Amino acid sequence: MGGIGARLARIEDPPLLRGEGRFAADLNLPGQLHMRVVRAGIAHGVLRGVDLSAALALPGVVAAWTAAELEGIPPIGFRQMVVGGLLAYRQPVLARDRVRYVGEPVAVIFADDPYVAEDAEELVLAEIEPLPVLLSAADPPGDFDGTHGTESAVVVKAYGDLGAAFAAAAHVVEMDLSVGRHSGVPMETRGGLAEIEPGSGILRLHGAAKVPHANRNAIAAMLGLDPARIHLHEGHVGGGFGIRGELYPEDVLLCLGALRLGRPVKWIEDRREHLMAANHSRDQRHRIRAAVDAQGVVLGVEAEFWVDQGAYVRTHAVTVPDLAAAMLPGPYLFPAFRATAHQRLTNKTPAGTYRAPGRYESSFVRERLMDAVADRLGMDRVAVRRANLIPASAMPFDRGIDALGTPLVYDSGDYARLLDRLLAAVGYEALQAGLAARRQAGEMVGLGLAFFVEKSGLGPFDDVRIELDREGGAEVITGVASIGQGVETALAQILSDVLGLPPARIRVVHGQTDRIARGMGAFATRVTVMTGSAIAIAGARLRATLLARAAALLQRPAAALRLRDGEARAEDGSGAAIPLGALVAACLEGSDAARLVEEGSFQSGHMTYPYGIHMAVARVDAETSGVTLERIMVGYDIGRAVNPMLVEGQIVGGAAQGVGGALLEEFRYAEDGQPLSVTLADYLMPSCAEMPEVAVLITEDAPSRIGPLGVKGAGEGGTTAMGAAIAAAVDAALGGRVPIDALPITPARLHALRAAACPVA
Amino acid sequence: MKVAFTVNGAPREAEVEPRRTLADMLREECGLTGTHLGCEHGVCGACTVLLDGAPVRACLMFGVQAEGAAIRTVEGLAAPDGTLNALQRAFQAHHGLQCGFCTPGFLMLATWLLERPDKLDEDTMRHVLSSNICRCTGYQGILASVRAAAQELGRWAG
Incomplete structure (x- = not known):
């Protein structure tokens, strides 16, 4: 019927096939402004000044800001895997005094029309005095820009007696290996639409993805707002792959624009910007050696590697070196192991996670x-x-x-x-x-x-709220996100399995911070495991409630009843059946609640x-x-x-x-x-x-x-x-x-x- | 400038600056946001529409160039009541989409392939569809979908 294990066609497909998707660029609000970011054209230099006068004089331009207008707003912080000493490496929303990669935001323009905003961008004069550039992460560590060094962090993972392993080795195999710089490059570029909701005064950012709750809290902290006054909303998302949905300078600028200018503000990244502004990834060089015995058994592995982080440490902090080092041993025993990861800055676009990071x-x-071990032996x-x-x-x-x-x-x-x-x-x-x-x-x-x-x-938690209505439909409210991977169908199948309800009658809500208090989002391949488990837990409670009521109505023991095809009836098919909607209504008898609600949470400290x-x-x-x-x-x-x-x-x-x-x-x-x-x-x-x-x-x-x-x-x-x-x-x-x-x-x-x-x- | 054309059979008029792309005209003036912009430099094909029967990159044409043209977009594929056509059904049945952003471009390119006088074969299908980029599916589902639709419509040469 479409429960766990079924090759069910996706419930999210029809609108996408009809061209009825609601991607960020498809959203518009009356009176909206269009934002355009002015980016550094030089990889490293002293920012002497930014002249906005010609841009501001262009008809249709409403406002233009440099870092001077962002006084007091902190740099973008870290979402996970923070280690000491990283604060100095954060990226400011707009560059101040220095630019550190080509593509770094140095100013922002707000105009009535997107074409005019782009015209204005071309009129902005950023005076940048070039400095020498660093492009290799494996160079000896040194000064990055006069304020901090190139090595932002060192991550070490080690176990076992490596000295003994190499002492006992019949062969030592050494290699120098590297993986180039590439990234997710989703087909939809980034974008968003920020508005102050008339009446409530709530700041709403549409076009969110991946981690809406975390970003809501981060934006609130950066702008000094009450998190309850900000909501993030996810529509259709044109691919994530790890890079989309992290908090970027442009998200903060959108919110600030809406707050200060009193009009909705829309921003759609172009592809050239995307390739120089959104997170890069990979770009590692590894030196590795293995101690091997005469039978080809690896006794120990020692690795040292360099991660080219680009010009700033973004929201992931040391996630990539951490995962690269910890998961290097893979499926092998490797009784002794040490990996030393150097996260190093260069004058390139900052890096983050991309599908299978590390x-x-x-x-x-x-x-x-x-x-190489096989070949050597x-x-x-x-x-x-x-x-x-x-x-x-x-x-x-x-x-x-x-x-x-x-x-x-x-x-x-x-x-x-x-x-x-x-x-x-x-x-x-x-x-x-x-x-x-x-x-x-x-x-x-x-x-x-x-x-x-x-x-x-990845935990630590996910919550769900399941609401059954009197028509026999279900709504599952989650704190996860959908980046196009089929979340709605997969989660509907899990609930379908528990409640015997066709997936077509299950609506899955994700990526809406005003529908559920907290949520971890969609990253690290976590949704089906974490949210799926929470649904199974809450669903089992709902099933017990429903079957107990059905038992009373059908005069049969609950253990003899099953929920299947949207109704409750005896396991052997005998006797009367009760449609789910009627059963929900029976459960709600004497209450004026519209829906039967159950909440569930799943916690896990292990992946x-x-x-x-x-x-x-x-x-x-x-x-x-x-x-x-x-x-x-x-x-x-x-x-x-x-x-x-x-x-x-x-x-x-x-x-x-x-x-x-x-x-x-x-x-x-x-x-x-x-x-x-x-x-x-x-x-x-x-x-x-x-x-x-x-x-x-x-x-x-x-x-x-x-x-x-x-x-x-x-x-x-x-x-x-x-x-x-x-x-x-x-x-x-x-x-x-x-x-x-x-x-x-x-x-x-x-x-x-x-x-x-x-x-x- | 004033431009007159038809979209999915219906006559339209729009007042556009000469520099506006056809894609922006369709999206902003006609409200047809199913045509997506993935690169705006003619590589990805997400904005593919049919213009007088031929696939074009709507990001590489100006709106004013559409004067007198008959344009078809993804919004014209399903029946007025929303019922999916054979190609759209095949995309759903064979998991031919994930995020759905490139999908309109692939649907329009495949529509053109299925309407050509020659029946479709594997090599032609791969050759033509290689002009669009999908980042989610690895193409297997898209190729399976187009193959299945061609078979259902009696347009497969295999």
Whole structure:
């Protein structure tokens, strides 16, 4: 009927298919102003002054501000993972005295018309005295800008006796690996519409996403307002991927504009702005070494890496280095381990999280290392992995370190079983034999495989309120957000499962701070686990209430009754049935309440850890060094899939983003810090011409031990080890003769590597 | 300047500055916000509409260039009562969308593909649809949707 496990078509699709979506740009209010941000055109310099006079003289311009008009408003703070000493690295809403990256907001304009606002932007003269730029995070730490150093934080994760591991090693394998700068780049740019509601005086910001409650509180604190006077509202959201919905300077400027100018203010980012202003991500360089015994068992791993944070530390603080370091060991035992992460500033757009943050990078590093270990020992690459996997008998497995402030305890998993199942599903031996034959015939084609562990279900809590009406419909009010991933359908399926109510009669509310007091939002693949569990808990209470009432009405024991297809009747189908609406009315008898309400909350101090394997078959063109992907296969254990169709959608979509980071996408900079990837013709994302068929094997071998449902998250696992698998496939295609140590593997880079590896006399 | 054209069969007139794009004219003057702007430089294809039967990037045309043209947008695909057409139904059945932002552009491009005299084959479908970008689906659902719609409509060459 559409409960847990059904491949249910999404309830959110029809309006989107009719062009009736309500994205930020689609919202308008009478009398609205249009905001335009003036951005620094120089990567590092002293801001001598900003001349707004010509802009202000343009007809239609209502106001224009620099940092001088923002006196007293603090820089943007941190949402999570704060460590000491970070306060100095926060980004001001508008630059004051210094600019530190191209794209940094230096002034803001409000005009009657968006075209006029853009005209005015061109009339603003920012006088900037250029200073030397820093573009490498792996340089020795030093002075960033005369006020603070380049190293904003160091994160260390360690366990076991590394000295003993290296002393006992038969082999030491060392590598220097890097992952390029790329990011989420959702198809909808950022945007919003702020208004002071007439009458109530409440400040409403439309166009919110991801973490509306957290941003409401942050904006209130920054502007000195009572949080109860601000509400954030999420409409349709055109993709999130971690970067959208964090608090950015533009959100604060929108609210300030509405407050000060007394008119609604709308801002829609253009694509060029987006590529130089919204969070970048990845961009890490790792030096790693492994102590290995004669049988290929890794005794210890030591890693040091550098995270290119860009010019400021944004809302995520040290989230990315924390996750990269903590989850580097992945599915392997690695009895001794130390990772030291250096978060370093450069004169680039600030960085934050992007789908599988930290894990895309450290999975690339770990899996390339395992390939190198296999190659050094002359072992099969699968066999080396088998020799190091954490056995199912060791679950739950406590690493003895933490991730995102929670103890890193893998709750469940049978890694070897997933490997067996995926190899069988793809016909691994025959596939490899076929590829070997093609290589023999002169083709450069190969298969790469990479294992990963993901995390999901970050707490600490989520609340829901379920309201049943007298017509038999349900409304579920949550504190989460939807960034297009199918939240409404998945959550409706969970409630449908509990109450026997068709999903079409369930309405899921998300991203509205005026409907529920608190909420954590949508990030870290947390929604299905956390909110889903809260719904199961509140739903079970509602079911008990309803069945008790039905028992009295039907003169049958409650245990003999079931809720199914929107009615209560006996388990064996005998006797009369009561429609849910009538049952709700009966429950409310003697009360004038319109709805039967139940609240539920789910708390968790631990994350749950799904896991998977990526495989890729890649072909290298001898002439152009271009890489073509022939096949992608993903095995993923999700514990329990609420909607397998949506899970597959997440995996395949995530895989495409992993492909982008592996082969195409990169924010490049000129020597003077000018960004070179500011259009979609320069920042290349996969089209359907680059994406092969992705075969997905979803397994449910290791249900989560956290929460009542057994579910784990699906949001990020399509991406995590995609880069690692593609690198391994290209490596195999070239017969192991060319080191594939860096992503993205662009034709130019691969051509240079091939030329260096096989010089033509 | 005054521009006269039809949108989804209905005659329209708009008074626009010469520099306004066709996309902005459709969105702001006609209230048809289903046509989305993803890049405004002609790469992503989210703003694809059909102009006199051919797919165009509405961000790369000026509104005034639409004088006398017959324009079709995503709002014209479903029946007046909102009933989805075969292509739209296929997108829902085959999970051809997630966030839905690129979807109108893909729907219009696919509409053009399905209405061409030649039946659709796999290579042509991939080649043509590779001119638009989707960031959520990895394309598999979109290709499956268009394939299924073509089959249902008897337009698949396979």
